[in-house]
Amino acid sequence: MSSLQTYVKDKFNQTIKESSDAELYSALLEMVHDKSRELPTNDDKKRKLYYFSAEFLIGKLLSNNLLNLGIYDDVKAELAKYGKDITDIEQVENEPSLGNGGLGRLAACFLDSISTLGLNGDGVGLNYHFGLFRQLFKDKLQFTDKDEWITGEDDWLVRSQTSYTVPFNNFELSADLYDIDVLGYQQDTRNRLRLFDLSTINEGIVGDGINFDKKDVIQNLTLFLYPDDSDHDGQMLRIFQQYFMVSAGAQLVLDEAVERGSNLHDLADYAVVQINDTHPALVIPELIRLLTERGIEFDEAVHIVENTVAFTNHTILSEALEKWAMSDLERIVPHITPIIRELDRRMKEKYPQHPYTNIIDLQDRAHMASMSIHYGFSVNGVAALHTDILKSSELRAFYEIYPEKFNNKTNGITFRRWIMDSNPELAMFLDKQIGKSWRTDSDLSKFLKFKDNKKVQKALQDIKQDNKQRLVDYLEERQGIKVNPNSIFDTQIKRIHEYKRQQMLLLYAIHKYKDIKAGNVPQTPLIIFLGGKAAPAYTTAQNILHAFLTLAEIVDGDKDVNEHLQIVVLENYDVSYAEKLIPATDISEQISLASKEASGTGNMKFMLNGAVTLGTLDGATVEINQLVGDDNSYIFGKHSNDIISLYETNGYNPQDYYQTPEIKELVDFINGEEMVAHGHKDHLDSLYHEIVSKDFFMTMIDIIEYIKVKEDMLEDYEDQSHWTSMVVENIGRAGYFSSDRTIGDYNRDIWHLESK
Numbered sequence: 001m002s003s004l005q006t007y008v009k010d011k012f013n014q015t016i017k018e019s020s021d022a023e024l025y026s027a028l029l030e031m032v033h034d035k036s037r038e039l040p041t042n043d044d045k046k047r048k049l050y051y052f053s054a055e056f057l058i059g060k061l062l063s064n065n066l067l068n069l070g071i072y073d074d075v076k077a078e079l080a081k082y083g084k085d086i087t088d089i090e091q092v093e094n095e096p097s098l099g100n101g102g103l104g105r106l107a108a109c110f111l112d113s114i115s116t117l118g119l120n121g122d123g124v125g126l127n128y129h130f131g132l133f134r135q136l137f138k139d140k141l142q143f144t145d146k147d148e149w150i151t152g153e154d155d156w157l158v159r160s161q162t163s164y165t166v167p168f169n170n171f172e173l174s175a176d177l178y179d180i181d182v183l184g185y186q187q188d189t190r191n192r193l194r195l196f197d198l199s200t201i202n203e204g205i206v207g208d209g210i211n212f213d214k215k216d217v218i219q220n221l222t223l224f225l226y227p228d229d230s231d232h233d234g235q236m237l238r239i240f241q242q243y244f245m246v247s248a249g250a251q252l253v254l255d256e257a258v259e260r261g262s263n264l265h266d267l268a269d270y271a272v273v274q275i276n277d278t279h280p281a282l283v284i285p286e287l288i289r290l291l292t293e294r295g296i297e298f299d300e301a302v303h304i305v306e307n308t309v310a311f312t313n314h315t316i317l318s319e320a321l322e323k324w325a326m327s328d329l330e331r332i333v334p335h336i337t338p339i340i341r342e343l344d345r346r347m348k349e350k351y352p353q354h355p356y357t358n359i360i361d362l363q364d365r366a367h368m369a370s371m372s373i374h375y376g377f378s379v380n381g382v383a384a385l386h387t388d389i390l391k392s393s394e395l396r397a398f399y400e401i402y403p404e405k406f407n408n409k410t411n412g413i414t415f416r417r418w419i420m421d422s423n424p425e426l427a428m429f430l431d432k433q434i435g436k437s438w439r440t441d442s443d444l445s446k447f448l449k450f451k452d453n454k455k456v457q458k459a460l461q462d463i464k465q466d467n468k469q470r471l472v473d474y475l476e477e478r479q480g481i482k483v484n485p486n487s488i489f490d491t492q493i494k495r496i497h498e499y500k501r502q503q504m505l506l507l508y509a510i511h512k513y514k515d516i517k518a519g520n521v522p523q524t525p526l527i528i529f530l531g532g533k534a535a536p537a538y539t540t541a542q543n544i545l546h547a548f549l550t551l552a553e554i555v556d557g558d559k560d561v562n563e564h565l566q567i568v569v570l571e572n573y574d575v576s577y578a579e580k581l582i583p584a585t586d587i588s589e590q591i592s593l594a595s596k597e598a599s600g601t602g603n604m605k606f607m608l609n610g611a612v613t614l615g616t617l618d619g620a621t622v623e624i625n626q627l628v629g630d631d632n633s634y635i636f637g638k639h640s641n642d643i644i645s646l647y648e649t650n651g652y653n654p655q656d657y658y659q660t661p662e663i664k665e666l667v668d669f670i671n672g673e674e675m676v677a678h679g680h681k682d683h684l685d686s687l688y689h690e691i692v693s694k695d696f697f698m699t700m701i702d703i704i705e706y707i708k709v710k711e712d713m714l715e716d717y718e719d720q721s722h723w724t725s726m727v728v729e730n731i732g733r734a735g736y737f738s739s740d741r742t743i744g745d746y747n748r749d750i751w752h753l754e755s756k
């Protein structure tokens with residue numbers, strides 16, 4: 001009897017055949033739990049990485065864990081024997097929405113790679129009960145609801161014995177530690193994701209949607225990721241959350257280091273703390289506080305922390321560089337504010353000629369990035385261009401002081417989830433063509449020689465078609481939308497933000513609609529997929545979604561157009577959706593305003609799955625373009641240095657572009673008669689005015705070239721042999737973007753962990 005059968009028998013006293021998908025899921029989860037707990041952790045190794053992050057967008061774990069344990073195929077075959085489909089069973093699992101987008105997904109890919117490389121490293125974060133939020137569309141508008149994922153019985157959380165007390169002004173909270181095992185691919189050890197939860201959490205205080213009393217910290221602290229911080233109470237809750245996470249996390253770091261043999265004076269030999277953006281930056285004063293509490297002199301404690309903490313910067317949007325009013329910190333965590341003031345004083349004394357690097361500014365606000373750079377030993381950007389921009393403009397003053405701290409670590413994606421799991425047909429085809437070694441070394445370059453091989457091209461086209469069909473079925477099931485699989489699949493999926501310029505894709509869609517109306521019918525139908533959540537307080541992002549939903553309705557209802565063009569807005573875009581969309585996509589939309597996207601990782605997933613990039617020279621798309629060349633990617637738009645100087649000189653005037661007739665026609669459509677007849681005038685007017693009067697992210701500067709290059713691309717698609725040769729080129733050069741490579745780089749340059 002196989003082990004799954006044993007579990008089903010023990011748990012439900014029945015056979016696999018008699019079990020429901022939910023029961024089989026439950027049995028599989030228990031089986032995987034047991035198998036993973038047999039694996040030792042890496043804690044026998046002296047030095048350990050703690051990856052502190054407010055977000056871990058881990059996605060569903062069942063199939064990933066089965067794959068990493070090396071039993072996916074066996075389990076799938078056994079289920080099939082009894083007429084059960086493993087993909088139906090995967091559907092039972094709730095996806096935790098413990099992240100926003102790229103930054104959180106990166107953290108999840110990193111954990112997978114750290115385990116796969118056998119390194120000793122855990123993730124540290126918070127156990128948000130309702131995640132970010134669940135996105136719903138009603139009346140073509142975004143609504144938000146809580147996103148429940150913790151079921152008690154059938155989730156991956158394991159309550160540990162550990163709890164820590166976290167002190168606040170006048171009261172204390174208790175942080176309970178939950179672990180999720182992180183298995184590496186074909187590894188005989190495991191690491192963990194350590195999530196702290198508030199012991200006094202009360203899910204019952206959430207009312208309609210995602211509303212709750214933000215002041216009721218004793219009951220709300222781990223309910224949501226990034227509760228709306230557009231008001232002061234929301235900002236205060238963010239401080240509470242961040243401090244709760246880092247205080248509990250820092251206690252864990254110290255206790256475990258002592259267990260591994262540290263006397264704390266030598267902490268930096270035992271632990272390295274990587275902080276994922278500034279959200280965990282308060283770990284710096286907190287570690288200093290805890291070390292002094294445990295008998296270490298202040299100066300030495302500072303020195304220890306300087307050798308323990310490393311900082312990753314994720315964005316050059318100044319709005320995202322966190323700064324907290326000292327008065328607020330004093331109200332919430334008065335025991336660390338004297339430390340922050342002293343850290344600030346020392347740097348002001350040491351670098352009087354560098355006022356831009358002050359931790360505490362003239363308005364008495366503490367800058368989390370400044371503190372992290374001064375008191376961390378490493379600062380890294382997440383793509384070559386991003387790191388260059390940090391050095392030459394955003395963090396230039398810091399770079400002058402600490403050139404040796406700055407380094408680049410171009411992001412990556414785990415090939416387990418983003419091809420083996422999500423695109424098994426392509427993965428197996430690669431095995432057949434180039435052998436299986438790519439599964440462990442990520443080297444796909446041997447595939448390049450098949451560029452002009454007609455049989456390989458035909459097979460790739462068939463695989464793409466199968467993946468389109470899979471997506472079509474999934475869409476119908478998930479959203480009740482029908483689409484034609486014999487279309488070009490053109491996809492932009494990511495958080496909705498003006499810098500990512502979904503509004504430029506909107507203008508393209510308007511162009512295409514009008515063009516088809518005018519009789520220019522495309523040879524192959526085009527489907528534009530748009531997916532992404534908009535922050536609840538971000539009005540323009542909501543309006544962009546509304547405009548897309550409205551346009552989609554117009555196009556659907558227009559019988560001259562609807563056979564040739566469809567716009568599909570995906571509801572509640574998440575990791576599971578990405579896993580279905582990316583393998584089915586032909587055109588990867590990476591159209592951010594150059595200089596604004598730090599890296600992007602969606603761009604890498606698409607490349608690996610045989611989509612061709614249509615993009616600006618921004619983030620890691622620059623590196624994609626360098627790898628595949630201009631013949632195998634479609635690049636347009638102004639360059640980052642031009643954009644940066646436009647911002648510096650205030651040189652962009654939207655009116656200069658709006659008055660161009662071709663542009664005016666598209667922008668005017670947004671709140672024109674047809675749109676207003678289907679949508680809400682106030683939202684559409686507001687989006688129109690945003691573009692015409694501000695256009696802060698310069699949509700109109702690139703729109704004409706974007707349309708032209710995209711039309712060229714659509715035409716090129718018709719030569720399928722040439723198109724598929726580009727697909728081969730993209731897949732064959734995607735190895736660089738494996739997160740195993742990224743983590744190898746982090747370890748070589750920053751962490752110095754013992755590898756297997």
Ligand SMILES: *Cc1c(COP(=O)(O)O)cnc(C)c1O
Nearest residue numbers: 101102494574575578600601602
């Ligand atoms: C990869 C991924 C992202 C990041 O996408 P970008 O295009 O790099 O912004 C966001 N959300 C999910 C669910 C992802 O899988």
